[in-house]
Amino acid sequence: MVAMRVLLGRLLQLLLVLLAVTLVVFVLTQIAPGDAARLRLGPRASPEAVSELRHQLGLDRSLPQQYLAYVNRVLHGDFGTSIDGQRVSSIIGQRISDTLWLLLGTLMLAVPAALVLAWTAAWFRDRSVDHVIRLGVLLALFLPAFWVGFLLIRLVAIPTAWFPVADLGSSPGDLIRSLVLPSLTGAIILTPILVRSLRSSLIDVLDSEYIAVARSLGVGGSTLIVRHVLRNALGPVLTLLALNVGYLFFGVVILEATFNISGLGSALVEASAKRDVYTVQGITLLFATGVVLANTLGETAVSLLDPRTVSA
Amino acid sequence: MTDTAKIAAEEAPPARKPRSRRRRGDGKVAVGMVIVGLFVLAAVFAPLITSGHPADQDLLNRLAPPSHAHLLGTDQLGRDEWTRLVYAIRVDLRVALLGSLIPAILGSLIGIAAGLGSSWLDTAIMRTSDIVVSLPLFIFFIALVGLLGPGTGFLFLGPGELPLIIGFTVISWVVYARLLRSEVRRVRSMDYVRAARLGGLPRWRVIGWHIVPNSIGQTVVYLFVDVGLAVVAISTLSFLGVGIPIETPEWGAMIQSGRTVIQTNWWLIAAPGAAIALIGMGLALIGDGLDDRIKS
């Protein structure tokens, strides 16, 4: 009942944010110089052809009308056509899998690593292990991802020739091998962000009286870690992850550029350089929706996990 | 002997001050200050510690290895890498600083307004910031700057710098606003603030002397980290070809252009990256140290 209510509230907010997203994306592309029709048809097209296409694209209508039409199109899953004359939805379809693989790879490395490091640092807090981890985290926080990628390529990929340095493989084996270095790079960037907050939230939990109580009752080992500590630290981790999804997407864009992976990120960079408005619109909208969904999912999970907000 | 010991003991609290003065986090702040200080000094006295101008080319002496004349060798156009590395501090730090300070000030003002203002203002600001944080702003940023191009310089800013600063402002005011709002709300209900109000102090004085000074601690801490992150972001964006023009000495662009010679002249990539990480860490150490200090 209450869970329903939480969910409904979230959903409402989600709609609101998505509306804002479409508005931002729309404004974004309005600011862009150049005329979509002219860009599409090329320099040699006749003015008649251009104005014909302008009409077809609805560019001759008022801005609010255009916006409504745009939202309407998007709602019907129509993201328009790129300069190259491709359906934006098919570009997204082609490219999304690489991006998802990268996200998955990065998360699969970063989250466990962050848990282990944060746990170690929190458990041995203020001892040398903790200091080393914190210093390392501090340093890693400011490593430019693309630079780390280059170094990995130069120091690992080329000498060993184990890992492909571009594209994601198609067979499972190749895929995994080609994901190793990009994911590692992503994890090197993401992990420190997670560790920093995770450590302090773990310390909060470890220092809390209820952990002392559990230990005083002889609870220990994995029960203590999982049931008593992690359960309580999970909320902050999820919140943090959800909050960082936008940053994570940015990271994936960098990874794609660094390792020449043709996912959505590189498509976005290419398209915006080409002033390919519809493609930019489609991809940013997709990323934004992803972020908003992840946020909503994270927040909902957190509030569902916390009995204080849900239980009846 | 015993007498002096006794006196010492009685005066203990004030006399042993030095002990308490060296607070937690001082070591970190010191190390951070040294690192950042060195960078700042290098930027200020760049002409003294480098030879020539960062744009000076020596096309006949391309990709020279490190030597006495060229501490880090030369790049593809025969420009002295060390000189570019040092002059890049000016660009990167200037943009990062402005790109963090402006949102910090703006966001803080908004945060204070939200924390102190009426509840509908607070609601309005917080709802807006809710929406803003749930947007992939960096993605928008790439799209926007990519679509708009770098533009020309503005006042003392070089080409491409103003869009970056504006972009950072749009992205990070939210963090500051939220941070300060919650701090202001916390401090606002502290008894000493209520006491100040009861004492009849004017509203602005309560805000300026009691609420704000006690609220901005975390903001300052975050500001240091944020400047470091901004340096990383600037270089990342120019790596993606968004932002600062290529001929400007800028760490990200230097790494990007060193990419073709990664095999032979790896230091052209290694040095700027190390500079980014180092100054970031210096800034973060100061921030962390201040944080320790605030928390202890």
Add this chain to the structure above:
Amino acid sequence: MTGTEPVIEIANLSIAAAQSGVTLVDDVSLHVDAGECLGIVGESGSGKSLTLRSILGLLPPALHRTQGTVRFQGEKEGLRPVEPRELRGHGVSMIFQEPMSSLNPTMRIGDLVAAGPRARGVSRRAAADQALRLLAEVGVPHPEQRARAWPHQLSGGLRQRVMIAMALSVEPRLLLCDEPTTALDTTVQDQILTLVERLRIERGLALIFVSHDLSVISRIADRTAVMYAGRIIEHGPTGALVDSPRHPYTRALIESMPQLHGPPVRLKTINGSPPTAGRLPPGCRFAPRCPLAVDACHQADPPLLNIGPHRATACLRQAEMNVGEPV
């Protein structure tokens, strides 16, 4: 009380901060007999909680025990030296001050009370049943219903009852109470104290009860130890200790307490404030504030000396105090 075997015996316990090496608890020795309640009273920061927590090895990571042994009377064997982790969940349990923060917010009441037995290997069913019995025993109304509730749904008094049920769930012989009633209202404090007393009698529990409030201690404790700046400075049967304190600090403590009975009097005060750990004065730590202090008091820290059956004090001038200035 006399003649019974002690349940626990703590000898020469010292606790220091790991980094600065500052001693926070200094050479504390205690013992509690079966069914007996030992009260520890002292001002904030005097080291009461640390002493108690160190028994179960629950010191904060920045602190560690520098010396001292704990000997515990097992169920079959006699008094023997033990390590803290042996006592956790076996023979000793503890109740804390803040009933809210002591309960894991993400676990239901029933699971919380069952956690101890579960850790000892009791089956889920049996532990759950036991939890219900315990909840009823500590006076939680509608235990079946409450067992499914979350901690935040309970009032302060109920939370503390749940905490006590949790402590009892491992069938302790010794219950450590760290200011369990300080955060509670007067009437609820009264209920909890009554409950603890009842349980102690019914279950034959030994108690160490820590409080900064001598009146609470005087209500519940058979014997009382007074702590000051990390040391026990006086120790004796509660009645005797309150009626004729043999340490100036104890006396000052009593005199500074407002009374509900007798004619209202102006409170007595103690000069200065307690020393900070690490900046102890030479000699007796109370000397700088002591109205009776003589030169000798500033020279060396007086040891805790027995001055009669079950009574000890760490004051050079205890003899004068016995004769008694007007109390």
Add this chain to the structure above:
Amino acid sequence: MSALIELDDIEVHFDVKTRRSGTPATLRAVDGVSLAVERSQCLGVVGESGCGKSTLACVLVGLTAPTAGRVRYDGREIGVDRSKDLRRRVQMVFQDPVASLNPRRRVRSVLSELIDCHDLVPEAGMTSALNSLMDMVNLPRRVLDARPRELSGGQRQRVAIARALAVQPDILVADEAVSALDVSAQATVVNLLADLRAELGLTIVFISHDLGIIRTLCDRVAVMYAGRVVEEGPADTVFASAQHPYTRALLRAAPDLGRRGTGSRSPALEGEPSGALDVITGCPFVSRCPEAEAICSAAPPAYVGDGTHRTACIHAAH
């Protein structure tokens, strides 16, 4: 009656959202309280947590606007938006010694700021004014140059009192001003307040849950339960012959050195204070009252008693 400050049927209701369903509800923090304090008198207010003591204090000093009712100062009605001078006359000392002082300001600047603000002494006299404030609260003068973190809890609380005194108030409202202190520091502060009252003729409203301190310090005492005053009268009468069953239970439940022993007895009172959210039609205490009768839950009992001692209980014998 020549009351210096008077509360007339004060109600403070908060609109809150219930945690369970998020539906809005009204929380009756203070529910019809009338009190009067005469000049140089000390009124003690006791009651359990959440009964509305702090809210009442905030109404007195003008930090909270009452939902209904009037506050009168010296016969004049005063609201929340008080003039600077009026504001100065009612000062407050807070509970938490840590939160009650600005951690970034030295004692001197905090005090002189307030004195400045009201132009109470000429610029030249500032130092001596500050020194005499320190003397007044029995603190060494060097405390003026200390920061709060360098002071002990008792010292801080005395600085907080000095701050209140700096603007030369007529009334001091002390909200649990000593509860967070150790007994020895507590005694110092209680004595200080008693002295100030004697020396300066200060009027004091002293809020506490510690009956012993109230008894030591106050002339009159008001016992609150669930936002209402259930009994009010001269301290010695109330302590000697409490009329309300709740007051009696409170007295019985309070631990006291003079009444020791472990003899197992039943608790003075069962149950816990009900939430302020519940709608109360009759006597708020009815659910816990050992003497409750059917009529008690029908309507709130009227006060019985004489001009000095009144009790809101049908059983009160006056």
Add this chain to the structure above:
Amino acid sequence: GASGSASPEKSATGPAKRGGSLAMSLGSAIDTWNPQKALATQSFRVFPQVYASLLRSTPDGKKVLPALASSYKTDPAAKTLTFTLNPAAKFSDGKPVTSADVKFSEGLWSKGELYGSYFSSIKSVETPDPKTVVFNLSQADETLPAVLSTANAAVFPDNYGGKSEAAYWKKPVGAGPFMVNKEAVGQSISLARNPHYYRSGLPYLDGVDYKVVADGGQQLLQFQSGAVDVVNGVELEAAAQYPKDSIVGAPSSGVSVLTTNTKSGPLKDGRLRKAIALAVDYKKLVAGGYVGEASLATSLLPQQVPGVTKCPTCTWSTTDLAEAKDLVEQSDYSGQNLELIVSSDSGPGKLAAQALVPMLAEAGVKVSVNPQPTSSLIDKLSKSDFQLGVITYSALAPTPIDPLGFLAATGNVFSQSDPEPDNKALVAVHAASTPAEVKTAVQGFEAAANASYAVIPLAVPNALDAVADRVQGFVAAPYQAYCADELSIKN
């Protein structure tokens, strides 16, 4: 040209074997499948794999060979050109190539906005029978066979094989050695063996996978890691990073030019344009901006192209800083910043553009470099939305018609300068019957171009490809039109 041109051909070892596929990199995406509209050089590297023309040339471009046409003959007056189609010539869908297809295609060629002028001498096309095509010429045209051997003269199925025009250009069908299998626009093109290829037994490869790797550094990495077998157009500055023997160079048919917007902005002033030309230190530019992998330009048209000769009166590649400064002084230029656009994708120019900046600054001209992806560069150039641009254009056929035609079609590389000399030269070359006449026409054009300084040749960059060891049969092709049908994988 140190590393490159030393080994023009990778020595073939052993007999070629069938099977396998190769991965090749492209420095930028192809801009269109329609050769009549293609501007990007990279497109012309892909076209020969998919399309076939009536004729083809040897890789070095020196000799014209039969292709879809098994033979051709001219009448004595050289006014008709009669082609007999190879009976084996089939499109990749198995349909035979007929004279109707050629006639249809010719219609497209001569209508082409960019390259239509190449075919201006073709008056009409006759198809006496399915396997014979007769081109009636307005005049004798020596250059036509060379033009007909390029992708500009690719043969498409009549009426697009029944498809709509748009659908056809999405996935075209040609008679080349391979056919389009899968394309991810802007990223990769996967070609599969054409089973109906007219040269029997060829191609050896089962497929070719092109992928766009715009970044020179990435190209290198991918080549080193074996992800790419052939790098088409090695970025000059990365050439030294490749294994020595993997680089294959060919005499370049391209020129790197600095083009100016002569219609608007300060560069309307010819004096400023000349000043810029004189301010450049070409030797240093070649050494630094082209990392030594180039030679000095002596003409605006590619020097390697037969018929193009050095123009004696031209001042290309001369430096005179003093005069440059004077000219800047005299000009209307008021010191504002000029934007210099250049392709950010691999290929020569990015470095050169940056190298130009201080040289021009010394003469008092302020320039800033703005790299753009090739596609938006072309876009900006063709909209005259630029001030300065560095681009490299290449001849696709061994005749001056090709570069001249390109220059004319693009308004003198988008400079919008007076098209008169281009057209005049074009007509003259078409009409020329002796090499001397060609020479005169070309030199007249050069002189006019030199006088206007609308387009300034900067250098003749080497065309370098990197070829992995396992590739056999790779031959460097100066005219880009390298056909992969003889490529194979070593055992």
